[in-house]
Amino acid sequence: MSSDPWGRVDETGTVYVRTADGEKEVGSWQAGSPAEALAYFERKYEGLVVEIGLLERRVQTTDLAPKEALAAIEHLRTSVTEAHAVGDLAALGVRLDALVALVDSRREERRVAKAKQSEEAKAAKEQLVAEAEQLAESEQWRTAGERLRALVDTWKGLPRLDRKADDELWHRFSHARSVFSKRRKAHFASLDAQREEARRAKEKLVTEAQALSDSTDWGPTAARYRELMTEWKAAGRAQREAEDDLWNRFRGAQDVFFAARSEAFAERDGEQRDNLAAKEQLVVEAEKLLPVTDLKAARAAFRTINERWEAIGHVPRDARPRIEGRMHTVERALADSEAAEWRRTNPEVRARAAGLTGQLQAAVDKLRDQVDAARSAGNTAKADKLAAELEGRQALLDQALKGLQEFGG
Template identity: 35%
Template sequence: MSATESESPKPTPPVPAPPRVPGPPRVAVAPAAPSAPTIAGAADWGRVTEDGTVEVREGDDWRVVGQYPDASGDEAIAYFVRKFEDIAFKITTLEQRHAAGGAPAGELTAQAKHLVAEVTDAAAVGDLAGLRERLDVLTASLAEASAQEAEQAKELLDQAIAERTVLVERIEAIAAGDLAKAHWKQVTAEVTELFDAWQAQQQNGPRLPKSVSQQLWKRFRDARATIDRQRRAFYAELDETHKAARDVKARLVERAEALAPRGVDGIPSYRALLDEWKAAGRAGRKVDDALWARFKAAGDALYAARAEQSAAEEADSAPKIEARTALLEEAKAVADEPNIKRARALLTNIQRQWDDVGRIFPRDKERALDDKLRVIEQALKAREDVDWKKNNPETKARVGDMSQQLLDAIEKLETEKAAAEKSGDKKAAAEAAEALEARRTWLNALGG
């Protein structure tokens, strides 16, 4: 349905939804605040003029909220009562979120302000003043909660600064010690633990003021750098033990460079050499960097050849992509074709042309195009399934049998009802009437 405010042109309401088949009653959960008015009690807050104009009472005045032409007064009132219920539901939800806790008061305050604007001059029928009073109470409560949150945030910030300072003092104490006699495995583990703790506090704790954060980080970074320099100096003295690794890696470089003439076909062998490189151990940072630069350059040449091949394949695929894109445009007509058989014939023809286009590179572009066609295919398949179920002779026969059974039952109940009324048995007549109503509803649901 649609309705407009008084200054907008009159809309044409869409066809209302069909009546629901009676079912088990819903279990309603009572909101924390007073519920919105029912349609039966809407006359206390709204009224409808002969031309479909709906007004809401605010105090002693009436305000136009919109029009609902070509409908009964109850339908018009019901529409704007539902608008009121929507707003009331939002307020109730916000009240419950605030009561439950967990959501920041600032966020809830912004939502409350939005609801205040929504209630003001709302195109709805109900106790709007009551909603505004609830929002006033909620806004005041949120303001108090925001103040409490600010105090808690300050306490958390002070605690975070103290914890970060403890980490700085611990790593500075390590850097100031006699690192020449340090057990480096233990020292490295301790420094790593401190750095992990620093990162955890930085990621999960409150945001520190920039000046404080930078000052603490500079102290932490400088102490960590001092330790790292001492550790590198210590391991530099172990260079003699790295000679074997240097020899192994030098031979790996030569074998990698020899793969260049093989181009793309040399990539699997290069990957195997890379595994050997990783297993060769360290050969000292400077030597490692120099050897790695040559080893990587050999691999880059192989991968550059693969990139050129991929570029050529992509260039070859460009017209294929255009062809399949054009087929996708044609395939849009499948959804617009009301005749399912003709739609299937159209899609089959497109699928045949689709396969004739051939493979497309890179494969992710091919998959993206295939996915779009698959959506069209699945939509048509769904239409075919619905059509089959609708026109399946067995289904029609079952529906016909059930309809006939209901008609027979209705005829019998009408006879029983007439007999009960004639004999003056009011109870039997009422039971027969109730049974008649249920079976007529079932018959209507079957289309009988």
């Protein structure tokens, strides 16, 4: 018979393992010595030790799921319980119990971590929902749309919650995106309608602008083009492609008109500068008639000059006051000379002037006689008073005589 601390082989070849509950038969051995039999069953025990060690390392060093780990432990526990092996089987049970405790601890840690992760995910998703609901009312269509797409990507990267909580938050999140999408679609539909209305309005403006492009009614047409430009700005923008085409046509029509007007104005300005030079020559010729010495000849010469003046046409606007002012000066001088000649040769006026002169002469003679009489009488005060009156009447008489001389009298 052979034995060790954990087992023995009896004389019949039966092998026993010692346990806390007593000996347990694990097999029989007939092929060799009892020592070989114990060695054989001890190797089976070592195999269990190796399996338990490997499982311990898996549990301690890998992310083995608790359910899978417990299944492996129970499998090994059954193997230990039913083992045909010699060794400290109770120690193996203790190691398996410790491994169960470790798995339970890890499972609790995972539960706590998962709960924390779930709370964090819920808080993160609630923040995403709140931001999405705020963005749903935004009118920053491009920026808000890009941000909502980024929020979807963030949502996909977060862990799922329990079905009810996750579905409720997703419903709010999806609803916010839907609200924004509908508002954006309505906005751009309205914008398209406005742009189409602007396009139709600008088509009419282009048609009118093109119809006016060959007008030679420069002032009113230029004014209408300014009005068309104001209407163009008020019409709003059409679709980009249409807007560019309409603007090119509208601007092209204006360019045709204003280029023609500039050419016409340039030609007109050249003519007016030539007209100014001709009128300056006529003004010099007219100014040589002054001072008037022969009214009849001057009047005839001025009439000829004026006829040539009227035939010349317009001069530049800024030169008009100066050149016409010089011509009017000559014209006024001739008019003054004609008025003076008329007064001098008018018999009725001459007669009135002669009558007035006679009356003044009689008054002067009378006052002179009265002055002499007062002095002879020794009345000096009266003589002085009459002499002062005589001086005033004499001045009037001298003026009247001078006027009478103008009539050849």
